[in-house]
C-alpha cells in the first residue's frame with residue numbers, strides 16, 4: 001500500500017510533469033470503473049492543474065477553475081503519467097512500465113501534453129471531484145489527524161493514553177491519532193523506538209512516545225530520500241527490478257534475517273490482521 005513518503009514522492013514527480021503548461025488543459029476523462037471516480041467528470045474538462053497538494057495519504061489536484069480532485073490510492077492504486085516523460089508511482093508493479101491502458105486501468109485523464117492513468121487492481125482507491133473550497137470539509141480529509149512533523153510529543157503521548165489497552169502498533173496506524181503512518185512505517189518507527197508492536201499503548205512512557213514520534217519522522221524521511229515506490233526504484237539503471245524497501249527497511253520484509261542492531265532474528269507475526277515485523281530482542285515488551 002502506498003504510504004505517506006510514496007504519496008509525497010508521487011506528488012513531487014507528478015508536479016514536475018503536469019502543472020500548468022507542462023500538462024496543459026484536461027481534454028477528456030474516461031472512466032472504466034464508476035466506483036473509482038466520484039463526481040461529474042465534465043467539471044474538470046478545459047481546466048489546468050495549478051497545484052498538487054497532499055493531506056496524509058491523499059493527493060489533491062487543484063485546478064484553474066476552482067475545482068479539485070482528491071485522489072486516494074489505498075491498497076493497489078497507481079498513477080502513471082505518460083507524456084514527454086513517463087512518471088509512475090504507487091503500488092509497485094509492471095504497470096509502471098507496461099503499455100496502458102490495461103485491465104487494471106480505472107480512469108484516464110487526457111491532457112493536451114500527456115495522459116494520466118489511474119490504475120487500481122482492487123478498486124479501493126478513488127478520485128473525487130469537488131469545489132476547491134470544500135476540500136478541507138470533505139469527510140475523508142477532515143478526519144485526518146496531524147502528521148508526525150506537525151505533532152508535539154506531549155500531544156502524541158496524550159493521544160496514546162486515550163487508547164490504553166490497544167496494541168501500540170494498531171494505535172499509530174489509526175489515521176485519527178496521527179496521519180500518514182501505514183504498515184511499513186509503523187513497524188519501522190517501533191523498531192527505531194525499541195518498542196514491541198503488541199505492547200499496550202498505555203504502557204508506552206512519555207519519553208518512549210517522543211522517541212516513537214521522532215522515529216516516524218526519521219523513517220519516512222529516509223524513504224523520501226530513497227524515492228519511494230516509483231518508476232525510478234522499480235526499474236534499476238541496469239534494467240533489473242528493484243525493491244525500494246531494500247533502501248531503508250530495518251524490519252519490514254526482513255523476517256528470518258539478522259537485526260542490524262543486536263543480531264537476533266527478525267520475526268513476523270499477525271497483529272490486527274496486518275503482517276508485523278520486529279526484533280524480539282531489542283524491542284521491549
Ligand SMILES: [Zn+2]
Pocket residue numbers: 259260261262263264279280281282283
Ligand atoms: Zn535487535
